[in-house]
Amino acid sequence: EQQKLKRLKTSPSTTLDGIEVELLANIDMPQDVHEAMEEKAAGIGLFRSEFLFLNRADLPSEEEQFEAYRHVVEATKGRPVVIRTLDVGADKSLAWLPQASVNPALGLRAIRLCLSEPQLFLTQLRAILRASHYGRARILIPMLASLAELDQALALIEQAKDSLRQDGHLFDEAIPVGGMIEIPAAALAAEWFAKKLDFLSIGTNDLIQYTLAIDRTDDAVAHLYDPLHPGVIQLIRHTLAVGRRLKKSVSVCGEMAGDPKLTRLLLGLGLRSFSMHPAHLLSVKQQVLRSHVGELTPQATKLLKAGDPLRIQALLERLNG
Ligand code: PEP
Ligand code: MG
Numbered sequence: 001e002q003q004k005l006k007r008l009k010t011s012p013s014t015t016l017d018g019i020e021v022e023l024l025a026n027i028d029m030p031q032d033v034h035e036a037m038e039e040k041a042a043g044i045g046l047f048r049s050e051f052l053f054l055n056r057a058d059l060p061s062e063e064e065q066f067e068a069y070r071h072v073v074e075a076t077k078g079r080p081v082v083i084r085t086l087d088v089g090a091d092k093s094l095a096w097l098p099q100a101s102v103n104p105a106l107g108l109r110a111i112r113l114c115l116s117e118p119q120l121f122l123t124q125l126r127a128i129l130r131a132s133h134y135g136r137a138r139i140l141i142p143m144l145a146s147l148a149e150l151d152q153a154l155a156l157i158e159q160a161k162d163s164l165r166q167d168g169h170l171f172d173e174a175i176p177v178g179g180m181i182e183i184p185a186a187a188l189a190a191e192w193f194a195k196k197l198d199f200l201s202i203g204t205n206d207l208i209q210y211t212l213a214i215d216r217t218d219d220a221v222a223h224l225y226d227p228l229h230p231g232v233i234q235l236i237r238h239t240l241a242v243g244r245r246l247k248k249s250v251s252v253c254g255e256m257a258g259d260p261k262l263t264r265l266l267l268g269l270g271l272r273s274f275s276m277h278p279a280h281l282l283s284v285k286q287q288v289l290r291s292h293v294g295e296l297t298p299q300a301t302k303l304l305k306a307g308d309p310l311r312i313q314a315l316l317e318r319l320n321g
Contacts, residue, residue, distance in 0.1 A: 005282040009040050013285045015267070016292040023285055024082075024275035026253060030068045033075045036278045043079035045275025046140070046201065046253040047072055049124070050088050057095050059120065065127035073135030080136045082178065082201065082253075082275075083128050085121065086114055087142040105215060110143035115152050125160035132172035140201055142180045147192055150179060154196065182206035182254075187235035190242040197248065201275070202239055204254025208232055227256050228312050233269070233304060240270040251275050263287035264319050268300025 024045030089109020101107020258276030
């Protein structure tokens with residue numbers, strides 16, 4: 001089976017009815033890019049930059065971050081690299097953070113923290129922008145809830161660009177900026193986010209957590225964590241529909257994207273860009289290669305209309321059969 005999968009490495013990821021599907025890799029550390037390239041990822045769909053900040057007493061400097069981002073951008077040889085800005089708080093905490101939130105999952109985390117510490121954010125943005133001169137970098141903003149946050153983040157990106165121009169640094173003036181859809185309100189309001197952004201990326205790990213009110217780190221409720229809950233599927237479907245209508249690319253970068261049992265459902269819902277741990281790329285590609293999207297779409301619609309968990313499971317099995 002492993003041998004069979006390996007043979008798929010070099011084949012293009014196209015469905016039986018000729019639809020191209022982009023299969024990207026998620027990475028945590030800069031050196032993970034090499035595994036992603038070995039597995040023939042079409043690019044990096046999520047570089048979790050916070051790993052540069054964890055397990056240390058100080059902050060990484062602009063120079064250190066620049067070197068890390070440049071390493072990834074160069075190693076991908078012209079493929080896109082989506083660099084997510086600092087997403088800490090909640091499950092990933094930092095030694096130097098002033099104090100833990102009362103409820104870390106709902107507190108001052110990710111973009112909220114960055115907007116409250118603009119110097120920290122500007123340093124990172126400058127490093128990402130400088131790396132964009134060496135390849136195809138993209139900026140991804142995590143945990144967006146409100147449009148006001150997005151406006152502030154976009155203004156800080158402009159400020160970082162201005163400061164680089166003044167310092168004579170080169171960068172990609174047209175660097176694409178995207179936002180993560182991982183809070184239910186953002187999914188419902190995807191249209192307004194999409195209008196101000198170049199692309200969206202659905203973070204299903206947090207989207208499920210916040211939609212179902214299930215702490216993703218709490219074993220006591222892990223059995224209730226359900227990617228197939230109709231509420232979750234509706235939010236994904238809606239976000240994908242908005243992307244199609246506004247011609248903005250939408251990817252999924254949560255664990256759902258790397259689960260081969262969900263590949264055909266996501267294809268049927270309209271997903272064309274998946275980002276996952278590199279170890280899952282080939283088994284997801286195997287599903288893409290045996291899929292006919294024209295047939296999956298009505299089946300996915302049927303699943304969307306079902307509410308009963310057993311019926312949903314049965315429909316999923318039929319879809320995968
Ligand atoms: C997600 O929430 O789905 C996601 C991709 O981000 P993280 O798992 O790093 O929170
Ligand atoms: Mg997340």
